[in-house]
């Protein structure tokens with residue numbers, strides 16, 4: 728009897744191990760699938776501006792004596808090349824982070840000057856879109872890489888301007904809170920009075936290459952990589968970013984980062 732008990736328990740253990748192994752294989756397959764899709768997407772995204780560049784290069788050759796066309800083709804080639812450049816840069820950043828799990832550097836970053844600088848950098852763009860940026864800032868620190876944090880902040884602000892309405896407002900604010908684990912957390916909120924995100928799209932906006940509608944993003948010059956990068960960077964820093972709400976009156980994004988060096992570091 729004891730013997731059969733022992734065999735039964737061994738079998739149970741084996742089955743458990745097998746389930747774990749199958750789970751791991753499943754996860755690997757899923758990752759591989761994601762990677763294939765990433766490459767497929769990026770190839771497609773790269774082809775579009777490249778095709779346009781090639782077409783304009785042909786035109787340039789055919790009509791080299793037409794100054795108006797030269798100018799138009801030149802500026803199209805430039806804007807397509809800029810789009811390509813931004814895309815490659817973001818894709819490289821994203822894939823380097825996923826693949827190599829780079830160690831993230833972090834220090835205590837004062838939020839008030841950092842956010843003020845981010846706002847200043849986007850002031851001209853906001854003015855051009857007839858959007859006002861309101862900053863409600865308090866002293867406070869985040870434990871993060873200042874470059875990463877600047878990148879995240881610029882990206883959220885940039886979207887809030889890009890997807891706003893003329894005469895709209897972008898409000899950026901920060902505060903220090905206590906997290907569910909009882910640790911001090913730095914919270915940065917970016918709210919806009921823009922066009923909002925449809926409910927069915929809200930869970931997907933952080934996916935690489937996802938754009939709500941190709942139309943509204945392309946005209947705004949988007950690649951669908953911005954928020955994917957923002958989330959990746961935030962998580963690398965031991966934080967998180969989410970869409971807190973979005974509707975006809977605009978959207979609100981919330982970024983949470985550790986406010987101090989975590990104890991285990």
Ligand code: ADP
Pocket residue numbers: 886887890891919921922923924932933937938939940943944948949950951952953954955978
């Ligand atoms: P993109 O480069 O297209 O802006 P993102 O990854 O930054 O890509 O954003 C993904 C999609 O989420 C965008 O296509 C856009 O439609 C939507 N989105 C992002 N931020 C906002 C916002 N503040 N208001 C409305 N829609 C937004």
